[in-house]
Amino acid sequence: MTRFRHLLLALTVVALARAESVEEAVAPEGFHWPHGAQAAVCLTYDDSLASQLDVAFPQLEAMGLKGTFFLMGNGGTMVDRVEDWRAVAAAGHELGSHSLFHPCRRGLPNRDWVSVTHDLDVYTLDRLEKELLITDTLLHAIDGETERTFAYPCGETVVEHGEVSFLPVTRKLFIASRGVDPTIMAPRDLKFSNTPAFDPSHGDLQATIDYLEACAEAGTVAVFLMHGVEGDYLETPEGLHQQILDYLVAHKDRFWVDTFKNVMTHAQGEFERLGWPVE
Numbered sequence: 001m002t003r004f005r006h007l008l009l010a011l012t013v014v015a016l017a018r019a020e021s022v023e024e025a026v027a028p029e030g031f032h033w034p035h036g037a038q039a040a041v042c043l044t045y046d047d048s049l050a051s052q053l054d055v056a057f058p059q060l061e062a063m064g065l066k067g068t069f070f071l072m073g074n075g076g077t078m079v080d081r082v083e084d085w086r087a088v089a090a091a092g093h094e095l096g097s098h099s100l101f102h103p104c105r106r107g108l109p110n111r112d113w114v115s116v117t118h119d120l121d122v123y124t125l126d127r128l129e130k131e132l133l134i135t136d137t138l139l140h141a142i143d144g145e146t147e148r149t150f151a152y153p154c155g156e157t158v159v160e161h162g163e164v165s166f167l168p169v170t171r172k173l174f175i176a177s178r179g180v181d182p183t184i185m186a187p188r189d190l191k192f193s194n195t196p197a198f199d200p201s202h203g204d205l206q207a208t209i210d211y212l213e214a215c216a217e218a219g220t221v222a223v224f225l226m227h228g229v230e231g232d233y234l235e236t237p238e239g240l241h242q243q244i245l246d247y248l249v250a251h252k253d254r255f256w257v258d259t260f261k262n263v264m265t266h267a268q269g270e271f272e273r274l275g276w277p278v279e
């Protein structure tokens with residue numbers, strides 16, 4: 001090799017090294033939330049309940065925060081308050097799917113309230129998928145959206161007497177699906193088909209703050225799972241709900257609060273950038 005070629009090779013190596021360092025500066029290693037937030041936070045509400053329209057939604061609006069309302073096709077407010085749900089969607093909140101009939105496993109303890117016809121144990125994958133597709137059509141008629149997220153009724157993920165998982169169906173149909181297990185997962189361990197969630201109605205404000213701060217420490221997403229807010233059932237008191245919103249707004253530089261759809265869409269982009277498999 002001539003001296004000239006040696007020189008050219010050396011220059012090329014230097015140029016490549018520089019290009020790499022520039023690339024590192026614009027695309028840092030590791031998982032990141034927008035604006036340097038320590039954690040993403042999703043406020044989610046299940047079962048199409050009236051107290052969510054009457055209490056939770058106005059509280060969110062007053063604080064400038066967006067939530068995700070997981071609607072079920074057979075919820076009472078789906079009959080007589082559909083225009084109210086349309087207004088919730090128009091205000092920038094997400095209408096997620098909580099299935100058409102809210103099927104759960106009737107054979108488990110304290111499940112007398114589950115109807116025989118909507119016993120998840122007698123569902124097939126095909127029936128469940130068809131009902132989820134109809135729910136999507138119903139929600140599309142309300143909000144015009146074609147992509148959304150899902151929350152598992154009763155947190156259950158199996159049909160045919162517990163023999164068949166339907167995680168592959170929800171992974172196919174939804175950006176992400178929310179579970180009910182509060183175990184905190186590092187971003188790398190997040191499963192889009194069954195993300196963790198914490199129910200604040202069981203404790204006080206401090207318990208919620210502890211969970212939030214633990215999620216911030218892990219750099220992950222804190223998903224809150226709620227039902228009634230000062231009404232209906234499995235109630236989160238209005239006062240506690242407001243305190244949670246106050247805490248999030250007071251620490252908005254550290255917590256990115258957005259819909260489950262927006263948060264998990266961002267997370268998916270990060271997984272793709274980092275070459276992590278989306279499961």
Ligand SMILES: [Zn+2]
Nearest residue numbers: 046047153154
């Ligand atoms: Zn539910």
